Amino acid sequence: xxxxxxxxxxxxxxxxxxxxxxxxxxxxxxxxxxxxxxxxxxxxxxxxxxxxxxxxxxxxxxxxxxxxxxxxxxxxxxxxxxxxxxxxxxxxxxxxxxxxxxxxxxxxxxxxxxxxxxxxxxxxxxxxxxxxxxxxxxxxxxxxxxxxxxxxxxxxxxxxxxxxxxxxxxxxxxxxxxxxxxxxxxxxxxxxxxxxxxxxxxxxxxxxxxxxxxxxxxxxxxxxxxxxxxxxxxxxxxxxxxxxxxxxxxxxxxxxxxxxxxxxxxxxxxxxxxxxxxxxxxxxxxxxxxxxxxxxxxxxxxxxxxxxxxxxxxxxxxxxxxxxxxxxxxxxxxxxxxxxxxxxxxxxxxxxxxxxxxxxxxxxxxxxxxxxxxx
Amino acid sequence: xxxxxxxxxxxxxxxxxxxxxxxxxxxxxxxxxxxxxxxxxxxxxxxxxxxxxxxxxxxxxxxxxxxxxxxxxxxxxxxxxxxxxxxxxxxxxxxxxxxxxxxxxxxxxxxxxxxxxxxxxxxxxxxxxxxxxxxxxxxxxxxxxxxxxxxxxxxxxxxxxxx
Numbered sequence: 012x013x014x015x016x017x018x019x020x021x022x023x024x025x026x027x028x029x030x031x032x033x034x035x036x037x038x039x040x041x042x043x044x045x046x047x048x049x050x051x052x053x054x055x056x057x058x059x060x061x062x063x064x065x066x067x068x069x070x071x072x073x074x075x076x077x078x079x080x081x082x083x084x085x086x087x088x089x090x091x092x093x094x095x096x097x098x099x100x101x102x103x104x105x106x107x108x109x110x111x112x113x114x115x116x117x118x119x120x121x122x123x124x125x126x127x128x129x130x131x132x133x134x135x136x137x138x139x140x141x142x143x144x145x146x147x148x149x150x151x152x153x154x155x156x157x158x159x160x161x162x163x164x165x166x167x168x169x170x171x172x173x174x175x176x177x178x179x180x181x182x183x184x185x186x187x188x189x190x191x192x193x194x195x196x197x198x199x200x201x202x203x204x205x206x207x208x209x210x211x212x213x214x215x216x217x218x219x220x221x222x223x224x225x226x227x228x229x230x231x232x233x234x235x236x237x238x239x240x241x242x243x244x245x246x247x248x249x250x251x252x253x254x255x256x257x258x259x260x261x262x263x264x265x266x267x268x269x270x271x272x273x274x275x276x277x278x279x280x281x282x283x284x285x286x287x288x289x290x291x292x293x294x295x296x297x298x299x300x301x302x303x304x305x306x307x308x309x310x311x312x313x314x315x316x317x318x319x320x321x322x323x324x325x326x327x328x329x330x331x332x333x334x335x336x337x338x339x340x341x342x343x344x345x346x347x348x349x350x351x352x353x354x355x356x357x358x359x360x361x362x363x364x365x366x367x368x369x370x371x372x373x374x375x376x377x378x379x380x381x382x383x384x385x386x
Numbered sequence: 387x388x389x390x391x392x393x394x395x396x397x398x399x400x401x402x403x404x405x406x407x408x409x410x411x412x413x414x415x416x417x418x419x420x421x422x423x424x425x426x427x428x429x430x431x432x433x434x435x436x437x438x439x440x441x442x443x444x445x446x447x448x449x450x451x452x453x454x455x456x457x458x459x460x461x462x463x464x465x466x467x468x469x470x471x472x473x474x475x476x477x478x479x480x481x482x483x484x485x486x487x488x489x490x491x492x493x494x495x496x497x498x499x500x501x502x503x504x505x506x507x508x509x510x511x512x513x514x515x516x517x518x519x520x521x522x523x524x525x526x527x528x529x530x531x532x533x534x535x536x537x538x539x540x541x542x543x544x545x546x547x548x549x
Contacts, residue, residue: 036521
């Protein structure tokens with residue numbers, strides 16, 4: 012009997028021992044950010060992953076030789092690619108977390124006027140192969156836009172700036188706001204330049220294991236240099252000197268607080284979804300003025316709606332959200348600082364689907380005007 | 387006689403060692419301590435790749451500069467273990483940095499993302515989970531355990547029959 016007990020005890024201990032070892036064999040990893048640079052003479056590259064953080068990659072004192080000026084906002088400019096100087100950088104995220112790269116270009120104070128740049132990225136396996144030499148402008152007879160000009164024009168439309176053909180769209184330019192043609196031209200260029208600056212400030216995101224090619228396209232802006240684009244001669248504007256920083260790190264989403272207030276005299280059900288459709292809200296959440304932000308824990312996206320109540324949530328900048336009110340029985344609509352927003356959506360009630368960038372960070376639920384009239 | 391004695395010693399040593407491991411694991415689980423395998427050298431020399439850190443929940447008010455904490459990344463995608471360099475009591479956030487890193491971590495960590503404060507660490511234990519052979523080891527141990535238990539029962543039965 013005693014031997015049997017010993018046998019059973021040994022068996023139990025053995026099994027528990029295996030389970031204990033399994034516990035340690037299945038531990039979650041804890042990690043941190045890591046950066047590593049590998050710069051070759053011609054093609055720059057860097058990889059980053061999860062070991063430690065280091066200083067950003069840097070391309071120091073890069074000489075950007077430009078043969079002639081061009082105009083990035085001109086849809087009729089087909090020789091843009093031929094006079095642009097492109098720096099191509101291979102980048103790879105070796106880590107297990109989503110990463111971001113921010114590219115900063117700094118000009119030398121002694122540079123000639125007019126240097127502009129445009130930053131964009133493509134997946135490694137679809138990247139256009141190119142080198143950093145300046146193509147010979149006089150030998151080029153292409154009549155179609157190149158890849159870089161096309162990418163810039165696509166970017167401009169995302170910022171509601173439609174590239175104009177400066178030779179043929181005088182009507183369009185004339186229609187721009189401003190007192191005179193010159194003023195309108197300057198206004199248009201300023202809008203396009205602002206779009207370029209906003210675009211260049213964006214983070215380039217990398218999923219774990221993802222490889223991309225980052226392009227920095229340099230050119231001299233026609234309106235800012237005292238030179239014209241002349242395809243028949245080797246006009247040389249000169250050399251520009253820049254430093255390019257590539258700052259890699261874990262992806263850090265930016266959030267803004269969205270305040271939603273039910274100004275209606277009755278209670279309603281407000282529901283919030285994150286992808287603009289069905290993913291119910293997750294994140295920090297606060298009801299009323301006195302409480303602190305805490306993790307949202309209710310279900311079904313219900314975030315409140317008591318009469319007079321204000322709910323604050325955190326929305327990632329650029330992420331569309333969807334806000335609904337329960338049924339059409341409630342005589343309410345959504346308003347932001349600009350006025351009424353959103354739509355009635357059948358029996359689902361009032362709905363808005365948009366981003367915090369477009370709507371602003373304050374939405375009120377307001378009683379419909381028709382209901383507030385005296386009988 | 388001599389062989390039986392050696393076997394007995396081996397078995398007893400195994401039982402004692404196994405019991406200690408089981409007791410240690412049980413204490414960790416019951417106390418709510420969380421364990422993570424250190425994947426990087428960002429906290430070198432204090433923590434190295436392959437170490438296992440054991441963290442215990444701690445109230446935000448008890449955290450101080452110099453404490454090592456484990457926390458979720460702001461986007462919830464992974465866990466990092468770094469040292470607190472500044473506590474912002476008003477915003478309920480901490481600023482952190484890896485001991486071996488050249489710069490502070492790029493963003494503060496909200497109290498809601500903090501898992502716990504470092505209690506203690508053990509070296510090398512983390513390689514079990516960090517290596518690709520972790521699962522293989524489990525299967526091997528499970529197989530050996532089944533075989534040993536089966537052999538033990540067979541021998542016990544045989545002895546009974548012989549008697």
